[in-house]
Amino acid sequence: MSKRVITPEDLLQLRSVTSPALSSNGEQLVYVETTLHNEKNAYAAELMKTSLTDPHSTVQLTQGEHVNRLPQWSPKEEILAFISNRTGTPQLFLLSGWGEPKQLTEEKKGVTDFKWSPDGTQIAYTSVQLPEDEKEDKEDKQLEPLVVNKMKYKSDASGFWQGEYTHVFTVDIQSHKHSQLTSGEMSYTLLDWMSDSQQVLVTSVNQKDTDFVFTNDLLILSVETKEQVQLTDQTHVISEASVSPDGAYIAMRAHERAYENATHFEIYLLELATTTWTKLTADWDVQLGPVVAADFLQNTVDPGLVWSQDSKSISLLVSSNGNVDVYQVSVDGTREALLTGEQHVYGFALHPDGQTLVAGISTSGHPGDLYLTKVKTNEVTRLTTSNDSVLDELEVVQAEEIRFTHEEGHELQGWLMKPSGFSEGESYPLIVEIHGGPHAMYANSYMHEFQTLTSRGFAVLYINPRGSLGYGQEFVNAVRGDYGGGDYRDIMAAVDYTLEQNPWIDETRLGVTGGSYGGFMTNWIVGHTNRFKAAVTQRSICNWTSFYGVSDIGYYFTEWQIQADLNETDKLWKHSPLAYVNQIETPLLILHGEKDYRCPIEQAEQLYIALKRREKTTTFIRFPEANHELSRSGKPSLRLRRLEAIGQWFDQYL
Incomplete structure (x- = not known):
């Protein structure tokens, strides 16, 4: 069959296959499949589930052409949490038994991110909170002028700043009871839970005037008392941090602005027992994290710093020489390549065995699919074929x-x-x-x-x-x-x-x-x-x-x-x-x-x-x-x- 050339309209036919998430036992895989709709002039993202041992068992978990994203499995049960805009704003939902999703949140401005607690009893999430006088809708609201008193008053992503801040909440899975952990005139970014499931790891800028502040701090929040413990002293730009399963370490991806926004990130390791910081990547002149300029993939998620189950190593994406690969860095600083090649790895999930990956991989001639990779044997198995029927018709260069x-x-x-x-x-x-x-x-x-x-x-x-x-x-x-x-x-x-x-x-x-x-x-x-x-x-x-x-x-x-x-x-x-x-x-x-x-x-x-x-x-x-x-x-x-x-x-x- 002769193939036809690619047109702009093929954006509407091709699917982004992203955000792989493995169940705690490593047997089930959930991912996001995103499509574009010209008639509705919108995006739809559905959750798909498959078995690692039988990719032909794939089923679609969500329906209705909404945006369902960021799937995360409970660490203890076959319960899936995700964010969906099915009710108008992005809210947190639970899915178990593969029935109808249950809504967990009703935040006015929606939910921006979330993390399961290690014991699976709670979820911490973040939400943008409006000033008190803006929380209730007012009938016949008059147009009001915007009073500006700061230099960072607008954002390409979110528009003009109206006095809102991002705060951290928890919700109990059984009782659905909500608790607000942070408040006040500063924003917080959720990073991880501590291993005891009683504390949450976040970053924030502990300063009201942030016009010339470009660093942030690592904090631990107590779920019960809401007390904060500050771990850093406004010396680093922190993009990511992750707690080891045994609770012994916090790994942090950060830099000290030596070259401002051109500075490479490093991995720092905090040993909590001794409060000792170690730079694990001082001799590694690469960019830690994905930095690809591309125009196709939707709902990709940088998995960040992913700990092995034995708390001895961290896996992460590394950008180098036109490729994005997966590397593993041990707590003693040694490095091992887990998945490399002339390709763009745009996301991955680490199997509990520590030697198997599910990775999203794109190349110049392929939009991307999910692959099962055995690290030791280099055995690679394709798990998804979402674009095959379209690509069979196209001449891809x-x-x-x-x-x-x-x-x-x-x-x-x-x-x-x-x-x-x-x-x-x-x-x-x-x-x-x-x-x-x-x-x-x-x-x-x-x-x-x-x-x-x-x-x-x-x-x-x-x-x-x-x-x-x-x-x-x-x-x-x-x-x-x-x-x-x-x-x-x-x-x-x-x-x-x-x-x-x-x-x-x-x-x-x-x-x-x-x-x-x-x-x-x-x-x-x-x-x-x-x-x-x-x-x-x-x-x-x-x-x-x-x-x-x-x-x-x-x-x-x-x-x-x-x-x-x-x-x-x-x-x-x-x-x-x-x-x-x-x-x-x-x-x-x-x-x-x-x-x-x-x-x-x-x-x-x-x-x-x-x-x-x-x-x-x-x-x-x-x-x-x-x-x-x-x-x-x-x-x-x-x-x-x-x-x-x-x-x-x-x-x-x-």
Whole structure:
């Protein structure tokens, strides 16, 4: 059967298979299967259950096209807890006997996260709590002005801050009795339970004025007395912490901001009996955790630091050289690779035997499935086939790795995708894709945008330039203070190398695109060279001076990354693509979300007006109700429209 090329609409056919969760005995697996619906312009995520010994026994546990996510088994029984928006807001539900789910919470703003207690009698959860005068709905509520007294007053993810804080609660599984463990004008992040099931591990910022506070502290909360014990002293950025099953240790993933947000995380081990901290990964120059720039998978969950049953080791995801692997770090600091390869492991569950994994794995040519992996024998068995019927119809292009040494001495890694239906002797245009961040990593992972471009007859080149994670601390830090310098030279060197190695690419038909930092680089490139005949800039930055005050992260991100503030406007302007607008000759499509608070739409407006005033070739598309996550989790109809606009622009000018 002849296969057809991939279209943007295939997003509606393909399924994300994520969030594997194993029962306490390791026999049953539950996972999340997410689909997009264009008619309802929404996402649906259903819970699926299967047996590790009989994958053909798969059953769907939830119905109704709601978003059901974050499944977690009770440590003691075959009871499943999960978050669902079936009642309108995301609430906590229990499922046992595979009947109708029972609702555990009725929080006004919903539940954001939860953890089972080790003894299976309680669940701790977090919920955003409104100020007292906002908790009760008022009839005929008048529009009220927003009074702002802090710099961190808005968020791309949650909008304007209205005085709400995230607090920690517990609920008893039998009695359904709720207890609020935290209160006051500070937010808490739930991490884990202590092994006695009487205390909860959280992080918080114990300070009211947080405008210039970027660290947090590790705390233990007593469920009975609500007393707090502080374990750290505001010296680290803590992203994760986990308690060993025997209660002897707390493992923490954190860093000390040596390179601000470009700093690699480390694993620290606290021995509770001696209150001794040990850095387990001091000699390991990798990024701990997943940092892949991708556009397809939904409801992925970083499992964090996963303890073995014997409390002797921790398993975690590690990003390195375009791959995300699973490694194990023992309490004495030794390391072992559990699952590696040219692939993106986007989640895993560790079997009680400590030597078996269920892992979600994607590659450049496959959206992702769950696999059972035996560590000692390297035996791999595929457990899910959710996309097989669709993929059987599609011509999916595999990316080919490229590696070369830059003339400045460092090695660069990237990938080249040939056009669908590639034929020797034919000539093809090339599109260069640039990831955001800048501290992210392109990987051996499926990218739907890239596939839709190859289906239109374009080759696609994507690399990890200076500033990308996955290649050591020095490499990731090299972009700070040098935006448009070494990173620009890396990208152009990759273009030169690719053209030299692939004479079938038509060097007179080059395109470039990227989003966020990738949008900044797209703007910078077309302002510094006319080699590209078409460009698409997405959710971009063009003016660091205005970005400083309008982005939700502007004032500190600009100081960290450009290493200048409003007292150094000459430097901010020097690194602003808008300063070079007179040199832009490349036809430029500008895509931006109306509610993007990360790179606000005024950045796009400035660039568009500057180009139009100079009678340059440009078009501006504004996406309603869309924030910075448009390409990854925006409304399905807008995601399709975006992909179509990119493809049509390159069709027109290449």
